[in-house]
Amino acid sequence: MKFLHIADLHLDRAFEGITADNLPERTIIWHDIVASAIQNQVDLVILAGDNFHQSRPSFMIQKLFFDGLKKLEEKSIAVFLIFGNHDYIRDNQLIETFPSNVYAVMGNAVETTTLKLNSGESVAISGFSYHQPWISESRVSEFPARSTTDFHIGVYHGELGSSNYAPFTLTELNDKNYDYWALGHIHVPTRLANNIYYSGTPLGHNRKETSSGVNLVTLTKTGLSVEAIDLAKVIWRDVVVNLHAESLEGVISEINQAILALAESSDQTIFFSILLEHVGDYADELIVRIQSGELQELLSAYTKQRVIKIKILSFKLDQFRTELPLSLTELNNLITQLDLEKVLLPLSNNRIVQDKHLIDDTVMTEIKQAIEQQIQLDFDFKEANQ
Template sequence: MLRFIHCADLHFDRTFEGLHLITQVKELPLANNQVLEKIVTLALDEQVDFLVFAGDIFHQNRPSLKTQHQFFKQMNRLKEQDIPVYMIFGNHDYFEKERYWFDFPENIHLFTEEKVRTIHGKNKTGESYAISGFSYQHPWIPTSKVSEFPKKAATYHIGMYHGDSNGERFAPFQIQEMKQKNYDYWALGHIHVPTVLSKTPPIIYPGTPQGHTQKEKETGVQLVTLDGLTVHYETKRVAAVTWEDYELSLSGMKSRKDALEAMKAFFQTSQRQLVKFSLKDTEHLPIDWLNNREKPELIAYLNEYLAQNNFEQIVYQLEVIAVPESEKLVLTGKEVMAQLLASYQTNEVFETIIEELATHPLIKRTISSQTLKEETLAQVKTTLEQEFCWSEEE
């Protein structure tokens, strides 16, 4: 039996994107260290035979000295337990030896060339295995590499491949051609969404272990067991922080204060999450109760509240879900709007309604009563058109 962890697209030194409205961004890169630590801890707890890293372990092909030191520190934890690591380089971290400040630990077996090669090994129970793979030495490889892979050459044979079956620049491949090699497992990298291209044999993208954008919500690594007859693979979640979308109903609320209290009350337990709030059922709140200028202020306030109350969530985006047209109050008749507005056209009626505003000294000096009336009624007309559905009379 053979057990290993398949990881790809760690992008260890990548920043979190789409968080321009929050101030806690500087703290988030620490999550990358925690993710790698969790992967190594998983390997130790599961007593796997080895790990495979299928490319783009680093986001840059010139990782910083600090990044390299942190990575090798975790790899040395595996070395202490005699757990090998097999590593290929992808289009982001394409291999250039002179870019590294340290020697790779002895337990790391590198594929450093674009030419496919095979490394043979035995696990602690004496079962033999072979791992075939290649690395990028440039930002792209426009041709398939599958034909270079040898036929199965050990009790267990694993292929490592960083590429895109639907692309043109990143080692494009055909699934059927991979199947013809008779391998037990193909450990893919490059696509950040967990994807099973084939079950027999497994040809799998594990996805990225840690999402760095709001599109990368499904994450993980694969824990794989091969026993010669069957293959078992299981997704293990190792993300240090997750991206979550939540809808919050503000039904029946009529003031900003009520809406704010509902947003604060939504959080009951602390979780490491980046939160997008979608606010719905806002029809009873004042028109334009939350404009684009105020959203950053509201986000900042909520995050300050969460931090002060020891919640680990961070709100990074707010949106108001418009009331669907089908749910708006329907007013019938072509003449209804005209009649509604006509009753306020006369100066006497209009000035009675806005008497306090119209007689204000500042208003009187800067705008005529006629202009004020025209602009006010134009705004009322626009609001009526937007807030209600208008149907034809039968």
């Protein structure tokens, strides 16, 4: 049998730092996933949670999502889907009923469905959905013993080790003797074992998400093959431009060439983040032009002439970089220990914030990640062993 393992689609998630309207660029990925499933003639599509970025996905995004599911229904491709910590199940959440080809896990418990495939083979698929933004215990013990069907697939949204996202161990998963574990939650495509994979997010949504993919999995009686496919039409790249020119004119040309060199070798839209190194005497002038947004505008215009869509996120000038008297590990520790609940106390006392549950563990984690990301952008660090 053949199936697509998809996770962490986050279909309604905005691109971080991109303010222009980009809904088509953000949602084309789902269209392409559906097309890929049809083209590869898969029996099944698995969506391993966080299909939406929030538990209140917009009506328009839901329509797009259901449209894709219906296309799969027309081709008799089955879908098994669960909800993760971001799109956890709430009352009055969805605007449509799932089409007949979709098995969506809606209850609190682990659910199993069995499919009879055109090939005559049979497969059992087991998984659970989140009903709140975190789950502090492992759910693996609730998964049934391996079925007598030809194949058994486990679908699990969670984190290896200890965390608030259904933490699990590899031993627990292995002990089930399933043919494949389709994991969700970690956005970087990761192979944990021969038959245990995070497929990763199909589309990066910020500078850190530089890799993306879905898994095309073939199961046979004798084994499995896993092919990672990158369907993303939008990618994120950090570019370091080591400047040599002595004048503003030369510098603009150097930056432009560095971007075009990458853009021309790719048919994807690239969101560039540019780090300029060795900025010379023209620094003051350059900074003014960067702060006003003029340089970004100019570089985008150059690339648009070549019909390559590029956006520039930020500039950092390395002459202003300072080394912090810390290693990266020490910074991590400091941020982990940061008592955000205390810092956010005045805010969390606000009734709107309370009513809408705006501050939860996910938000806390995201704030900490954002702080760490920004500090890493602005400073250099000591080597860990010094």
